[in-house]
Amino acid sequence: MAATSQGSVTYAPPIRRLPPPTQLDYDLLEAADDLAGDGRAVEAIGQVLAHLFPSAEIGDLTTTPFTFVQGSSLVTVRIEDGELAIAVPLATLSADGNPVAALRYVLTRVSAPGQIYQPRLRGDALSLEFRDKLTRMHPAKVLDVLRRMPPEADRVDDWLVGEFGAVPLGHAEIERLTDDEAARAYELWTRHWGEVEGLLAEAQRKRSVWFLNEVTAFANFRIRFALPLCGHLGSRLAESSAVWNDGQVDSSKREAALARCLRDMKAVTADELRANLGHASYALSPLSEGRAAIISDYFAQGGYIEQIDRFRKSGHSFEAGLALVSTYTYLLARFAWPPVVATAFMEGLAEASGKPWREAATLLWNHCKGLVARFCGDDAEGGDDAEEEEPEGGDEGEDGDAATDGEDN
Amino acid sequence: MTVTDISQLGVFQVYTGGGTGTGFLIEPTLLVTNCHVVAPYRQVAIELRDRRRVLGTVRRIHPQRDLAIVEVAAPLEGEILSIGADALLPNQPVSIVGFPIGLPLSITDGVVSNPHQLLDGQNFVQTDAAINPGNSGGPMLDEDRHVVAVTTCKLRAADNVGFGIPGADAQAFVDGFRTQTAAFGVMCPACDALLESAKRYCDSCGSDLEYLDLSTYFEPPAPHPLVAFVERALTLAQVDPVLARHGTQNWSFYNGSAPIEIWSCCADHLCFGSPLARPGKQRLGELFRYLLSAEHAPMAFDLDGNDIRLHLTLHITDVFAHADHDELSAWIARFLSEADRFDNELATRFGCEPAPRTQLTFWKEQAKG
Structure with a gap:
């Protein structure tokens, strides 16, 4: 167990490629609204696509389908017979796997009211599909499908393959890791779960929900930040973390779930890990845009940073230091930052790496205040839109712990 | 007392x-x-x-x-x-x-x-x-x-x-x-x-x-456009909207044996659902394949707990684009009639049991018929 009450967790540079923020042109959406209002649906759809995929070349959808990659999913947008059709293959059922369980899973977890795309089965092929007349194609409707369906497909396809033995169908190619990257990833993976094991033992000793929240956030978000995890292993981790990283779940249940997850993750071999890592492409950023207001919301003032300060000043450097490490990691995992900001976060983590908790807490405290001064400017008194930046499924918890999260992927 | x-x-x-x-x-x-x-x-x-x-x-x-x-x-x-x-x-x-x-x-x-x-x-x-x-x-x-x-x-x-x-x-x-x-x-x-x-x-x-x-x-006061849209569609489907109302922008009623629920789940969607039946213990693979079949579009089935539910979701922009209201009303009418048909079909073809809220009197009559 590398992490104890004496020594801070360690930092290693991420193997995952950090995506830069995507600059979206919202004027295009307004233009799309106007075009739709004039009955020019095809042009309106073109404007929506130009807004969502600024670097893509989008041709005439009536003759050439537009295809984009979202992780392991390949999404096709086409216009045919006066309708807009958006589809993404999920997997093919296999008699060698458990097709009944796969179908039950899709019926229970994927098909649902409240979404205008649905899973459809043709033969043994499962896909997510949306289809509707152009005359009913308001830009908000196109956005609704394109923002929700591809990430859902990316989440579901690996699970169907890994959990139920389905066969990949129309999956996007994912760039595999080099030997060096794979070796570093396995080292990081092994060290991470060892450190989390030590932190979990501390959480059980302290019996503090606040501390447990920080441990689970760190356990979840360091992997998401540092490793380009994909495939079934990523889905398994997401499913498990949905329990142990949910602040609304009973603490003992969370601890037990994390302990089970630790055991499973520590048993993962180097080859198995490598098979579940890859540099995937995401046409739609899976991350929210990082803004100065978010930094100021966490580090300038407010209940969360005040609590950290109280810990720091009352001999609880472990709590303060871990909270700051968790928050840095969370911000790196969930938001796309300009490179200079991401680098600053990583420098802070690197400086605190392996230091005694007291030293790490002081160092990160000063560092985060430096971030506020450097990047927040007039926002330093607290951003008014930081809440809006929380990705869907975010759960801040009652005590303002921003890093605990109920999201399932 | x-x-x-x-x-x-x-x-x-x-x-x-x-x-x-x-x-x-x-x-x-x-x-x-x-x-x-x-x-x-x-x-x-x-x-x-x-x-x-x-x-x-x-x-x-x-x-x-x-x-x-x-x-x-x-x-x-x-x-x-x-x-x-x-x-x-x-x-x-x-x-x-x-x-x-x-x-x-x-x-x-x-x-x-x-x-x-x-x-x-x-x-x-x-x-x-x-x-x-x-x-x-x-x-x-x-x-x-x-x-x-x-x-x-x-x-x-x-x-x-x-x-x-x-x-x-x-x-x-x-x-x-x-x-x-x-x-x-x-x-x-x-x-x-x-x-x-x-x-x-x-x-x-x-x-x-x-x-x-x-x-x-x-x-x-005049009803909200979403209410007006739904209640016009219900009227066209021979359902008295007054009898269907169940609170703000919610409706619940029976169409034959099928319980129908209509609700607005968020700012973007208007949902129609009907919990129809519960799976039997055999031929589940065949049943699930049927439920997920593409032939049901634009409707779909899901499993809500153990209830097989037929559902249909409209985008809220459809409600405010009046041009296609007649066609969408036809979708809604079809949803209502299909819900009443499917519960019996699921029973006779796949051995499903009625859902807890199925109107059993009508269900049995139709199953016999």
């Missing part, structure tokens, strides 16, 4: 486009309830024990005393309750009968905490018996099954502090109604005179009634 079977009481659930409440029979065709349960609707739905709903017409409302009288076309079955005006005593046992939070008919017991609690210048019967949303308009009964008060509200910030409109006030309201012939009217809050049209000043006592905004009672 010496009642072992509350289902025999003439107490019924009242549905409107604003919510649900409770009403009780004072005659076979007349119910008393709260004004806030029915207003501003002039027509409401009354649900019977077998889940059928009948139309009720609001005849009188008393916004100040929060009372209303609803008339139904045909006599309802159920024990008619007499309103008692006897003096109540503190600590006297009382029972609240109604439909808390939309649950089936329920009874809660307590005592009179204060028979003359003064709140906002009006007398109330205060009780510690549990009162919840949905109980409004129901009877507060003494041990002899007399209505000693009409349940109206509770204090949210306190435990076990509920209120009823005293029986004497309810009796006076009913007595007044029985002497009148107007089809609809609003009682003056100051003098209890009958107002048959929206006036600023009471003809009888001269009170300024501007604050009551009487016009909303005489001319209910």
Whole structure:
């Protein structure tokens, strides 16, 4: 167990490629609204696509389908017979796997009211599909499908393959890791779960929900930040973390779930890990845009940073230091930052790496205040839109712990 | 209270486009309830024990005393309750009968905490018996099954502090109604005179009634476009929208044996759902393949717990784009008829069991047919 009450967790540079923020042109959406209002649906759809995929070349959808990659999913947008059709293959059922369980899973977890795309089965092929007349194609409707369906497909396809033995169908190619990257990833993976094991033992000793929240956030978000995890292993981790990283779940249940997850993750071999890592492409950023207001919301003032300060000043450097490490990691995992900001976060983590908790807490405290001064400017008194930046499924918890999260992927 | 079977009481659930409440029979065709349960609707739905709903017409409302009288076309079955005006005593046992939070008919017991609690210048019967949303308009009964008060509200910030409109006030309201012939009217809050049209000043006592905004009672406001869209589609599908209403932008009703629910789940979607059946124990793979088959588009099935649910989702922009309303109404009509068909098909083809809320009478009849 590398992490104890004496020594801070360690930092290693991420193997995952950090995506830069995507600059979206919202004027295009307004233009799309106007075009739709004039009955020019095809042009309106073109404007929506130009807004969502600024670097893509989008041709005439009536003759050439537009295809984009979202992780392991390949999404096709086409216009045919006066309708807009958006589809993404999920997997093919296999008699060698458990097709009944796969179908039950899709019926229970994927098909649902409240979404205008649905899973459809043709033969043994499962896909997510949306289809509707152009005359009913308001830009908000196109956005609704394109923002929700591809990430859902990316989440579901690996699970169907890994959990139920389905066969990949129309999956996007994912760039595999080099030997060096794979070796570093396995080292990081092994060290991470060892450190989390030590932190979990501390959480059980302290019996503090606040501390447990920080441990689970760190356990979840360091992997998401540092490793380009994909495939079934990523889905398994997401499913498990949905329990142990949910602040609304009973603490003992969370601890037990994390302990089970630790055991499973520590048993993962180097080859198995490598098979579940890859540099995937995401046409739609899976991350929210990082803004100065978010930094100021966490580090300038407010209940969360005040609590950290109280810990720091009352001999609880472990709590303060871990909270700051968790928050840095969370911000790196969930938001796309300009490179200079991401680098600053990583420098802070690197400086605190392996230091005694007291030293790490002081160092990160000063560092985060430096971030506020450097990047927040007039926002330093607290951003008014930081809440809006929380990705869907975010759960801040009652005590303002921003890093605990109920999201399932 | 010496009642072992509350289902025999003439107490019924009242549905409107604003919510649900409770009403009780004072005659076979007349119910008393709260004004806030029915207003501003002039027509409401009354649900019977077998889940059928009948139309009720609001005849009188008393916004100040929060009372209303609803008339139904045909006599309802159920024990008619007499309103008692006897003096109540503190600590006297009382029972609240109604439909808390939309649950089936329920009874809660307590005592009179204060028979003359003064709140906002009006007398109330205060009780510690549990009162919840949905109980409004129901009877507060003494041990002899007399209505000693009409349940109206509770204090949210306190435990076990509920209120009823005293029986004497309810009796006076009913007595007044029985002497009148107007089809609809609003009682003056100051003098209890009958107002048959929206006036600023009471003809009888001269009170300024501007604050009551009487016009909303005489001319209910135009429905929200989403409500107008759904109710037009239901009308085209031969469903009476008044009987289908189940609160704000929610509808629930039966189409044959299929329970239908319509709701707006968020700012973007209008959802239609029908829990139809439960999977049997065999041929599940075949059943699941059928449920996920692309042939059902634009509808789809899901498993909600263990209930097989047919569902359809419309985007809210469809509601505001009027050009395709007829086609979308046809989708909705098809959804309703398919829901009624599928529950039987799932039973006969795949051995499914009816869902808990399936209207079994119709289900069995259709399964036989």
